[in-house]
Amino acid sequence: MNNVKILVAVHKNYEMPQDTNTYIPVFVGKDLHPNVNNTFQGDNTGDNISGKNAHYNELTAIYWAWKNLETTDAIGLVHYRRYFTNGHKKTLDSILSQEDFQKLLKQAPIILPKKRCYYVESNYSHYIHAHHREPLDVTRNIIKKRYPRYLNAFEEVMNARSAHMFNMFVMEKKYFNKYCEWMFTVLKELEDCIDISTYDSYETRVFGFVSELLLDVWIKTNKVSFVETDYTFMEKQNWLEKGSKFLWRKIVNEKK
Template sequence: MNAKRNFQVGIDYQRDDRGENISYKNANYNELTAIYWAWKNLSDVDAIGLVHYQRFFFKPGCRKTIDNVIGQQDVDLLLKNHDVILPEKRNYFIESNYSHYVHAHHEEPLLKTRQILAERYPEYLEAYDVTMQSNKAHMFNMFVMKKPQFDAYATWLFDVLARLEPRIDVGTYSVQEARVYGYIAELLMDVWIETNNVNYAEIKWGVTGRKQTVSKVYDFLLRKFFQTNANLRKIHF
């Protein structure tokens, strides 16, 4: 899947600006524009999934190389007994999901999201609070879901985000922070999973290509202990 703003001639991927789409929101929604496109335009499929150009699901017990990325047979086997496939949870160890978020981003979107759930989806509030207090989460908007579960998830997610849009002014955010809806969606995954008691499998994930682990750890600790979030990029390490 190729976002319109990343389109290059000669790369023969499905674009997110064809059919019913929100491609024009990519600067704020990130990979969610691809999820939206799949939700609105794919019907005759059994399952839908999302990974990133460098972040993939890997086979167990194997090195994290492109040759060991899971394939169709691996997915089919997992979906025989589960409705959803998720990456192993990210563990932040020394802080909660909530504090990790606010050390890297504006707090307002989290507060507004909770308000929306209280008003529109109160049955999700308990899972939201538990997720915020936990130091682990299924991150990155990575998943494979059977089509019925995917449709239910997308219907809920995009309704919550549509209600969030008029409540925050991304015009005052930096380019990085303006990607807020993608960031919020990462934390909403577990809220949806836990509220609906979804049967899921966790598998190994990883990043191919060059990683800057030392730099990322440094930035993470700087945010945590010195409260410097305004000009630091979001870090996953």
């Protein structure tokens, strides 16, 4: 793996890594916000779904790379405030380098962030307490009908209490292509099956939310080995606020 490219999904002006040989800032939803930033690579060149960013989140950057980034050995995605790191320092100096990624890819063809654990509930329970239940249930039906080979892994991931989240990964190009082909096909079928016209602006990001749980499903089904590494959220997080929101969503949704 001599050429690893890491997309940095960003939707506003923000400080970016200095290692431009490794990191590519991709302004997501560029079609929707054409005048916000003219420095970063837009997700609206070539074959793209930039116009769907309000519903697909950072997946518009992944789609852009899948269709347009050819000369690379491995492709990954991080976020402008969340990176793969050495330890947990909240500085761009701590993020992984080209050499770091190359070493990890010698161990396995996929690099993932360490799993996020929910402890008190399953991935499915956590999802439906935070979002509308229907899209995830429809996704299961799509997989059962169209991709039955993936159903057992889907059930395992839904029942587990941890997962590789945030759509963060680095993959050898051949695996990246195969994953994108499957994942975007499933999401397109989901898009055709559900009506999100009554969803609020947060919940309309549904396809990005669902995709976070599809990554482990794909890896389990295809039995692709992976290596985990640390990741860090670069800004201070208000854990009291996050915990309060989690409990509120859980209480409210359990009454539905």
